[in-house]
Amino acid sequence: MQEQQAAVSYITSKITGWKYVSVLPASLFNEKMQYMRKLIWISIGMCFLVGGVICVLFLRKNYMPIQVMLQSLSHKFGLRFDGGSSEYSFLQGAIQHYFTEKEDMRARLDQHRxxxxxxxxxxxxxxxxxxxxxxxxxxxxxxxxxxxxxxxxxxxxxxxxxxxxxxxxxxxxxxxxxxxxxxxxxxxxxxxxxxxxxxxxxxxxxxxxxxxxxxxxxxxxxxxxxxxxxxxxxxxxxxxxxxxxxxxxxxxxxxxxxxxxxxxxxxxxxxxxxxxxxxxxxxxxxxxxxQAPPHHYYFPLSVEQQLIYVVKSGNYAKAEALIEDIFQKNFAGHPVSVPLAKCLMYNMASTMLNTVDEVSVTGKRSLEAHLLDVEPLLSCEHVPQMKEQLKEKLSQVCSWIQAEKRDHHRYLIEDVQRYIENHLHDPNLNISMIGDVFRMTPSYISRLYKDHTGEALLDTINRLRLAEAKSLLKHNKLTVNEVAGRVGYADVSTFVRTFKKFEGITPGAFQKAAQ
Known part of the structure; x- marks a missing residue:
């Protein structure tokens, strides 16, 4: 047992009380224990090895989906995982971002619902x-x-x-x-x-x-x-x-x-x-x-021409009666169809424009500028409105034509009076001659003159001639025959008869009284 480790053990006998001591070499005594120790270390090593392999496998299996989710969320939401935070924090932020966008989208949808x-x-x-x-x-x-x-x-x-x-x-x-x-x-x-x-x-x-x-x-x-x-x-x-x-x-x-x-x-x-x-x-x-079965509306050419005529003459009463008759025949009882109603409206608007275009009076441009604002006429949305617009325009046009006629007649009367004064000494001056000059019939120009002056045209001629004759009889030693010739009377008896009619005495008696 020199310098050799030994294992000493003893046991006491319960009967004799003796102690039995046994000494064995330590290597022999620890042989099984060493074996068990090696077995334990080998088992621990194997556990770590197998556990490590299993951990790697499970880590790879469970982490790869998370990595795929990280990459997918980073791509879709434009977020970047920089490794500064844990994957779960990143996923929580991405999910929160998703729900925020979803709420915003829902709010927008509610707004546009x-x-x-x-x-x-x-x-x-x-x-x-x-x-x-x-x-x-x-x-x-x-x-x-x-x-x-x-x-x-x-x-x-x-x-x-x-x-x-x-x-x-x-x-x-x-x-x-x-x-x-x-x-x-x-x-x-x-x-x-x-x-x-x-x-x-x-x-x-x-x-x-x-x-x-x-x-x-x-x-x-x-x-x-x-x-x-x-x-x-x-x-x-x-x-x-x-x-x-x-x-x-x-x-x-x-x-x-x-x-x-x-x-x-x-x-x-x-x-x-x-x-x-x-x-x-x-x-x-x-x-x-x-709806009326016929495929036409009532507005014949004869009625259109009649409407044009009464408007050109400035007769609003007849024009209004014609408009009422046209609308009555087209829309009372069985109205025409909507397309035909539109055609009628544009046809009547066209007739209105053509009528004014044919009005040959002075200052027609001012009439077109002032009265022919056709926008209200063409923008009418329904027939009753069109009817009222037509009546309003017709009233304006007829009133304007009447006023123009009055002005035109006034100028005409002034021209007739000047013509009489310039041709007073012409023995041929009479109503027929004046009518020929102004291209009117004698009866029409005579009536027109009297309507505007209150005096007959022949009376005006005689009045002017007699006024000059009285002047000649007063201040000149002329005979009655000479005075009659100078003032335009070819027949002295006509002169005497006319003078006595207007003055109540003969020309000779007037001359003697004046001298």
Whole structure:
């Protein structure tokens, strides 16, 4: 046991009390323990190795999706992961950024929801609708719910803005229409709340309304409902806002695809405002029943020429009677169709312009500049307005022509008087000679002269001749025959008779009294 480590152990006997000591070499005693120690270290090493491999595998498996998410979010949101923060912090920031953008997008969609909804309604009106499944999804997305399959379209056109005129004067025309349409929509929805659902949008400055009846009912009840709704809306707008409305209604259809047809019918009915005038309730069915079957209108060439003649003569009373007769024959009873009404309106406007163009009076340019502002005439929206404009223009033109005639006649009378003074000594001077000079009949120029001067033309000639004759008789020692010849009387007896008629004495007696 020299310098050799040994392991000493003893045990005490329970019977004898002896102690038994055993000494073994340490290497022999620790052999199993060393074996176990090596086994433990090898096991720990294997655990670390296997655990490391497993960790790497699991780390690679679980981190790669996170890395892919980082790259994807960085690319889509424009964010950059710089490694200064943990991946989870970056992901949390990206997700928060996503939700923020989503909220902003939702807020923008809410702001434009009405616009998108109005666009969908326009597509329904125009018939530009997709498949039925997609259509129902679009309607549900915009909270449009149809309670029945009965549809009709109402168009409302503002003819007079009443209290809202001031908005147009201040350059707020768009706000004026938007405010009016907003009020109209609310009034319409309230009026129809018990009987139908209303969906509105703007179509070319006209408020278009899709009416969906709550339940399928008789056509008569639907017709009464539409009348009641329209009457309430028109009455409210007229009394409260002084706004004048024209309301046009199409036919009622039993499926959603009939909305477009009803809309086009309402447009045709609204055009009939040209015939009936503004502020009307117009049903498409009524326009078809009342429309005249002939494909022409009453305005023959003879009537047109007669109208031109009476206007050129300045006779407004006859011109007005002709206008009334033309409109009566075209629009009373069975009115002409809308296209023919438009043709008639432009035809009569053209006749008006041609009539003034043919008026050959002095200063016609001033007439055209002052009276022929044709914009109001050509911009008339309906027949009654056209009728009033025509009457107004005819009245102005006829009054102007009458005034021009008076001025022209005054100048003519002055020319006649100058001609008489210059040709007073001509024995041939008489009414016929003056008529030939001025290209008028003797009776017409004589009547015209007397109407303007109150004196007959022949009396004027005689009065001027006798005035000169009296001067000659007073201051010259001329015989009666010589005086008669000098003042234009070829026959002395005619001179004597005329002198006595005007002066009450003969020329000889006048001469003696004067001397």
């Amino acid at each position: 009405n616009t998108i909804r109005a666009h969908l309604i326009r597509r329904l009106l125009k018939g530009s609708i997709e498949k039925e499944a997609l259509l129902h999804e679009s309607l549900a997305a915009h909270h449009i719910e149809f309670s029945s399959d009965r549809f009709v379209v109402i168009l409302m056109s503002v003819d007079g803005f009443g209290k809202f005129e001031q908005y147009g004067q201040n350059g707020l025309s768009d706000q004026k229409e938007q405010m009016l349409h907003f009020i109209l929509t609310n009034v319409l929805v309230d009026a129809a709340a018990d009987d139908a659902a209303i969906y509105t949008t703007e179509m070319n400055d006209v408020l278009a309304c899709i009416v969906n009846f709550h339940k399928s009912d008789s056509e008569e009840r639907e017709r009464l409902t539409l009348h009641r709704i329209s009457a309430q809306v028109r009455e409210f707008m007229q009394e409260q806002m002084q706004v004048e409305l024209t309301i046009a209604v199409g036919e009622v259809y039993s499926d959603i695809y009939g909305i477009a047809q009803s809309y086009h019918e309402a447009l045709d009915a609204l055009e009939y405002r040209i015939v009936l005038g503004s502020g009307q309730f117009i049903r498409y069915r009524d326009t078809q029943l009342n």
